[in-house]
Amino acid sequence: MISHKDRAQKAYEAMGCLGFPKKQVSPVLKHLYKLFENWEPIEDESYRILADTILDSQKNQQMPATSRHVTDQESEPHNSTSVTPDPDDQHPSAARYDMDVSDNETSLINRPMDVSENPQDALFLQEPKPEPEIDVPAAPVANDLNTGSSESRAVHSEAQNNGGSLQEQALETYAPFVKPIACKHAVDGNGNTAVGSSSEPSFQNWVVAYQPQEALFKQRPLHDVADITKGEERVRIPIVNEFGSDSCPPLFYYIRKNLIFQSAYVNTSLARIGDEDCCADCSGNCLLESHPCACARSTGGHLARKFIKECWSKCGCGMQCGNRVIQRGITCNLQVFFTNEGKGWGLRTLDGLPKGAFICELVGEVLTSSELHERKAKNSKHVDQVLLDASWGSEGVLRDEEALCVDPTFYGNVGRFVNHRCYDANLVIIPVEVETPDRHYYHLALFTAKKIEAFEELTRDYGIDFDGTDDLNKAFDCMCGSKYCRGGPNNSRKRTRASASQN
Numbered sequence: 001m002i003s004h005k006d007r008a009q010k011a012y013e014a015m016g017c018l019g020f021p022k023k024q025v026s027p028v029l030k031h032l033y034k035l036f037e038n039w040e041p042i043e044d045e046s047y048r049i050l051a052d053t054i055l056d057s058q059k060n061q062q063m064p065a066t067s068r069h070v071t072d073q074e075s076e077p078h079n080s081t082s083v084t085p086d087p088d089d090q091h092p093s094a095a096r097y098d099m100d101v102s103d104n105e106t107s108l109i110n111r112p113m114d115v116s117e118n119p120q121d122a123l124f125l126q127e128p129k130p131e132p133e134i135d136v137p138a139a140p141v142a143n144d145l146n147t148g149s150s151e152s153r154a155v156h157s158e159a160q161n162n163g164g165s166l167q168e169q170a171l172e173t174y175a176p177f178v179k180p181i182a183c184k185h186a187v188d189g190n191g192n193t194a195v196g197s198s199s200e201p202s203f204q205n206w207v208v209a210y211q212p213q214e215a216l217f218k219q220r221p222l223h224d225v226a227d228i229t230k231g232e233e234r235v236r237i238p239i240v241n242e243f244g245s246d247s248c249p250p251l252f253y254y255i256r257k258n259l260i261f262q263s264a265y266v267n268t269s270l271a272r273i274g275d276e277d278c279c280a281d282c283s284g285n286c287l288l289e290s291h292p293c294a295c296a297r298s299t300g301g302h303l304a305r306k307f308i309k310e311c312w313s314k315c316g317c318g319m320q321c322g323n324r325v326i327q328r329g330i331t332c333n334l335q336v337f338f339t340n341e342g343k344g345w346g347l348r349t350l351d352g353l354p355k356g357a358f359i360c361e362l363v364g365e366v367l368t369s370s371e372l373h374e375r376k377a378k379n380s381k382h383v384d385q386v387l388l389d390a391s392w393g394s395e396g397v398l399r400d401e402e403a404l405c406v407d408p409t410f411y412g413n414v415g416r417f418v419n420h421r422c423y424d425a426n427l428v429i430i431p432v433e434v435e436t437p438d439r440h441y442y443h444l445a446l447f448t449a450k451k452i453e454a455f456e457e458l459t460r461d462y463g464i465d466f467d468g469t470d471d472l473n474k475a476f477d478c479m480c481g482s483k484y485c486r487g488g489p490n491n492s493r494k495r496t497r498a499s500a501s502q503n
């Protein structure tokens with residue numbers, strides 16, 4: 001058996017290769033060991049968590065104290081509650097959506113990337129996709145390895161060939177996995193009942209449920225079990241419950257793009273986008289150019305906080321450009337399903353997906369931090385919000401009235417169903433700049449962090465401090481099932497706390 005000393009030495013050596021001196025590594029290593037009480041997660045993926053945490057602590061030390069309230073939650077490795085683009089991420093690199101988040105040590109280093117070096121790693125559109133159309137779900141936007149699951153794709157193409165409803169055929173094929181829910185006894189706020197169980201996108205499918213404490217829903221939105229997006233997305237996303245329960249997912253208004261709640265200031269005026277922030281002279285696919293354009297050049301880089309800058313309306317290229325992924329919206333076949341594992345509803349993919357595939361944006365209302373706190377004080381029934389890290393870039397420290405966050409509780413997209421998993425989640429959130437160079441507003445895009453099998457649940461690490469007192473996202477008893485779970489009922493520190501409070 002290898003001794004602690006040897007294992008620590010190996011960690012120092014690995015970090016030494018990345019340029020981190022022992023005295024910088026040592027406190028972080030101790031902290032992580034205390035956290036996991038186990039070497040395995042620290043050694044996993046060539047010490048990736050250790051390197052991430054060192055980078056995070058470096059960044060937090062550089063940060064003015066007043067801005068730390070946003071990122072203090074990031075003291076845990078893999079934190080993603082607050083998504084912070086890397087301020088140092090200015091290294092010119094050939095454009096690609098580098099999702100090498102779990103590779104070897106070299107991926108930890110900020111390195112110039114050349115698409116031609118390893119074209120299968122590049123995340124770009126191979127050909128123009130059809131414009132948004134409900135009945136023709138396109139392949140997930142990813143790289144040229146993105147074949148998807150052969151089984152599910154076969155079903156889809158057959159469905160298209162037969163001219164039948166694609167979703168219907170998929171539903172039949174995947175039975176019993178894919179069973180439309182029937183909210184037979186759903187009751188609305190006025191005590192009226194509504195029934196829905198067919199997979200046809202008709203009003204008969206629309207179900208309502210009663211959420212007595214939800215004052216915001218005066219006019220209750222309904223769920224269409226055949227398509228929770230109600231036609232907002234280019235693919236249908238059904239709701240299924242193979243456990244036969246009558247319950248429905250929480251009610252909310254489905255939106256495809258972020259909406260400003262009230263006071264959030266997001267300036268998207270064209271005049272603010274200078275030549276350096278667009279590529280007016282481009283055409284075609286900017287990711288395939290031998291000299292990447294200004295937008296594509298900014299993409300890629302740092303492992304800890306990668307950042308993507310997409311081409312946009314002030315650029316010469318079109319919607320088929322490979323550097324416009326999140327703007328095109330969801331293209332993979334997803335499903336909202338009841339987990340029956342104590343996590344409520346979740347999101348899963350119907351197809352196998354490669355690493356680096358775009359899943360969806362985390363869409364919601366854009367609020368200022370002060371609006372969010374006010375809202376939470378009035379109503380604790382919130383799903384988990386994400387803070388945009390206001391301290392990124394040169395805008396200085398923003399006040400709570402200026403700092404922004406995304407709240408998908410009342411208005412959101414399917415991103416709101418992505419459940420938490422400790423450390424080894426299969427999705428990562430990447431900050432994406434699209435329509436404004438203002439660094440206090442950006443989009444939150446969910447990409448696959450590894451290869452995912454058809455019907456696997458999609459998860460991300462919320463970065464919750466299960467032991468601490470994070471007032472933004474109240475910790476729940478984590479049921480993620482990860483061997484690295486830090487928030488489950490059997491979490492050793494929880495037990496310690498519980499027994500301490502009993503004494």
Ligand SMILES: C[S@@+](CC[C@H](N)C(=O)[O-])C[C@H]1O[C@@H](n2cnc3c(N)ncnc32)[C@H](O)[C@@H]1O
Nearest residue numbers: 343344345383384416417418419420478479480
């Ligand atoms: C963003 S929502 C995810 C969708 C949610 N499951 C639902 O049914 O609407 C976050 C909430 O889901 C639940 N949740 C997410 N991940 C969980 C996990 N690993 N264990 C237990 N509950 C979880 C918690 O109640 C959390 O506050």
